[in-house]
Amino acid sequence: CAKRGVAFHHAGLAREDRKKVEKYFKENKLKILVATPTLAAGVNLPARRVIIRDYRRYTDLGYKKIPVLEIKQMMGRAGRPQYDREGEALIIAKNEEEKDMLFEDYINRETERITSKLANPTVMRTHILALIASNYVSDEKSLKNFLRRTFYSFQYSIDKIYDRITGIIDFLEENDLIKDYTATLFGRRVSYLYIDPKTAIIFRDALKEEMTPFGILHTIVSTPDLESLYLRKGEFEEYDSIVLEKEREFLLEIPDYWYEPDRYEFFLSRVKTASLFHDWIEEMDEEELLKKYNIYPGDFYRMRETGDWLLYSFVEIAKLFNYPYRDIQNVRKRLRYGVKEELLPLVRIKNIGRVRARILYNSGIKDMGDVENTDFETLKRLLGEGIARSLKEYRTPQHL
Known part of the structure; x- marks a missing residue:
């Protein structure tokens, strides 16, 4: 449909695909763009006419109304400054009753505060630890003086908000991240990693001498930094x-279903x-995986990016507490490429991803040494002429 001037845009698209859609819409090569509210949340992409079909969206708690601020943000995309004297924003009503409701609840209503x-506890924990770790504040008085100048304090x-601040300070002290408004070695490392202090505590408490890939992965997805x-x-x-x-692979406590069904x-x-x-x-297979878990490529990519940083942070916490970390490092490499451990030597090579690496491995070519010892015609038959030629000219980067 893109060839006919119609395309779609949502957060689940791969980044390069979203950029192409945005570029072609700006260049007027696309006339109609079907999008989710995410398009209005930061992309400067005005249109002559904005049509809002739904005022509700599905959440984990069922269908909920989209906030007024989001609806008006979408409407605000109407009108291209360099082309239009005015823009049109339409919101669809299915009947007279719904039309009256939309006027009352959206058109004539002020946006939410x-x-x-x-106000988010995760953000507050992270920032208070950062203030202490950077020596920007050194006692209760200087912390209060800093927060007094924030929009949060203004509101x-x-x-x-003093009770909340005190609770966070107590939490950081109880978990050995700070002591008397001075960051511990653990606290400084957590702050530099820029992860939620709760995430770091989960990592510290999960460390074992032996850890399986599944146990490691379950640990990183159990943190507040990665949405389940x-x-x-x-x-x-x-x-x-x-x-x-x-059961034996989990590094974290398994809740009891009979006593805590919601938590389980x-x-x-x-x-x-x-x-x-x-x-x-x-x-x-990636297509099979996306279908099985009902997830879009772009969403999965972002989850892997977050997972990569969390695994790096997990390694750093393990080093700090003198625990073995090679297993975590291997899982990080495997998550980056989507391969079993046996393919890691091959995916280090330029232009060799998970599919080509498996083809080579199944043909008895297991590392760069094997690639160098394999004749050009064999590589050409397995991977095509262009890739075979690049492999023969390639040298493994020394830093890997």
Whole structure:
């Protein structure tokens, strides 16, 4: 449909595909763009006419109304400054009753109150630790003086948020991240890694002398820094059986279903997310994997990027506490390329991804030395002339 001037845009698209769509729309090669609200959240992409079909979206808690601020943000895309004197924004009503509701709830209503990101406990924990680790604040008075100048304090006043600040300081001290408003070695490392302090504590408490790939993956997806997949109806038994099968591999406590059913179900959603990553490093076909887990390529790419940083952070925490970390490093490499461990020497080579590496390995070519000892015609037959030629001219980077 792109050839006829129609395309779609959403966060699940691969980054390069989103950029192409945005470029062609700006160049007027695309006349119609079907998009999710994410398009209005940061991409400067005005249009002559914006049509909003739905005012609700599906969440883990069912269908919910889209906030007024988001609807008006989408409407604000109407009108191209260099082309149009005015823009048109339409919101679809299915009947008269719905039309009246849309006027009352969206067209004539003020937007919701903007709130400071510091209201988010994760953000507050991270920033308070950073302030202490960087020696920007050194006691309760200097911390309060700093926060008093924030938008968060302007909204709620420092006195109203004082209990929250005190609670976070107590939390950081109890977990050995700070002592008397001075960051410990652990606290400084966590701050430099820019992960949620809770994530670092999960990593520290999960460390064992021996760790399996699944156990490592489950640990990183159990942190507040990585959003879990939603456990769909009918999937409980599937992932409950994985818990039984891999019970000894988990590095974190398994909740008791009979006493904490809600917590156990949330635990299973993390098992599902770990299974997604595990299937990837076990070389499940990407298209099959995306279909199985009902996830878009762009979303999966972002999850892998986050997972990569969390695995790096897990390695650094393991080093800090003198635990073995090679297993975590290997899982990180495998997650980056989506391969079993045996293919790691091959995916280091330029132009060799998970599919070509498997073809070479199954043909008895297991590392760069084997590639150099394989004749050109064999490589050409396996991978094509262009790739075969590049392999014969390639030298493995010394830093890898």
